[in-house]
Amino acid sequence: MRKKPKIAWPTKDVMNQVYEQHLWGGKDVDFYSGEGSHDQEILSSYIEAVRSFLKSHNNSLTVCDLGCGDFNIGKHLTKYTNTYIAIDIVENLIERNKTKFKKDHLEFYCLDAAKDKLPFADCIIIRQVFQHLSNAEIQSITKKLKHYKYIILTEHIPTGTFTPNKDIISGQGIRLKYDSGVDLLKAPFNLKINQQSLIDNIVLDGNKGQITTTLFIT
Numbered sequence: 001m002r003k004k005p006k007i008a009w010p011t012k013d014v015m016n017q018v019y020e021q022h023l024w025g026g027k028d029v030d031f032y033s034g035e036g037s038h039d040q041e042i043l044s045s046y047i048e049a050v051r052s053f054l055k056s057h058n059n060s061l062t063v064c065d066l067g068c069g070d071f072n073i074g075k076h077l078t079k080y081t082n083t084y085i086a087i088d089i090v091e092n093l094i095e096r097n098k099t100k101f102k103k104d105h106l107e108f109y110c111l112d113a114a115k116d117k118l119p120f121a122d123c124i125i126i127r128q129v130f131q132h133l134s135n136a137e138i139q140s141i142t143k144k145l146k147h148y149k150y151i152i153l154t155e156h157i158p159t160g161t162f163t164p165n166k167d168i169i170s171g172q173g174i175r176l177k178y179d180s181g182v183d184l185l186k187a188p189f190n191l192k193i194n195q196q197s198l199i200d201n202i203v204l205d206g207n208k209g210q211i212t213t214t215l216f217i218t
Contacts, residue, residue, distance in 0.1 A: 011137065011170040012112060015090050023172045031093050033069030036128050036156065036211065042202050046213055047076045049200040050125070050152060053215065054080035057122075064121035064148070066113050066141075067129035071097050077125075078106050085119045087111045114140040123150035128211070130182045131156050131174040135167040135189075138182065142189045151216040152199070157181025158209045165189065176209050184216075193218050 018024060019031050026032020036042055054061060059080045068074050068086035070093065078084040078101075085107045088094055094110040101108075109119065114137040118124075124145065130138050130153075145151055158179055165188065166180035175181050184191040193216045200213035 011114070011133065012089050014171045016092075018172050019090055019093060029070075031070045031096060033072065034128075037069055037072050042211060043073065045202065046127075046154070046200045046211075047073065049213060050077055051080055053150075053152070053199065054123075061122040061150070062120070064119050064124045066118070066124055066126045068097070068108070069093070071101055073127065075101055078103055081105065083107070083121075085109065085121060087113065087119065089113070113137075113144075118144050118147070121148060123152065124148040125152045127152075127154040127213075128156055130184075131176075132170060132172070133168075134170045135165060137170060138184075139189055142184060142191055145191060146218055149218060151193075151218065152213065153184065153216065154200075154211060154213040155182045156209055156211050157183075159203060159207075181209070191216070 022032060024032055024034035032038070054063070054077065060082050062083040063077070063081045063085065065074050065084065065086040068088050071086060074084065074086055083105045086097065087109045089110065089112050091110045094108050098108045111118070114133070156174055156176060158176060158181055163180050164183035164186045166175055166178045168175055168178070185193070195217040197215050198212060199215050201210060203210045
């Protein structure tokens with residue numbers, strides 16, 4: 001008997017469901033972007049690495065945070081920027097963030113990064129977003145990254161060798177269970193850059209892969 005094909009729901013609907021049903025945890029709070037946005041063992045070195053980069057530019061950069069989530073991470077970075085523009089696809093989440101986090105140089109917008117025009121900025125931060133998206137959506141966003149001088153990309157990938165960029169349906173899960181992870185420099189994305197450097201790497205216990213953060217200069 002043939003299996004029924006999986007239905008690809010619009011990403012906006014999928015992400016609304018993830019937060020509404022607390023599929024990433026945090027049932028005691030209104031919005032929760034998962035352990036990767038709250039575990040201090042994961043966050044401390046990442047936040048320090050990004051802070052150091054921003055401070056090295058004298059806190060002068062305009063930053064776009066693509067997929068800002070519950071802003072548990074972004075709130076630690078805003079003071080080191082000239083302007084911080086945080087975007088997410090979930091409208092109720094963005095409205096909540098606007099109320100909870102207020103600074104003169106902080107802006108929140110509800111955007112679908114694959115379909116909408118992205119804000120101007122010097123630097124774009126994309127933290128554990130692509131791992132949840134289909135290749136078609138990643139490719140659409142990747143084409144827009146040439147407008148940013150600095151790209152800080154964080155992805156949850158397997159340790160050791162793996163097959164990059166296996167396609168998935170956008171949603172709660174990631175490519176790790178298929179022994180795959182996102183690599184923007186490989187096909188089908190083939191991001192063109194001038195320089196890259198690994199600025200943070202956390203190897204998770206229990207054969208759960210690693211969370212890598214790479215700085216690309218275009």
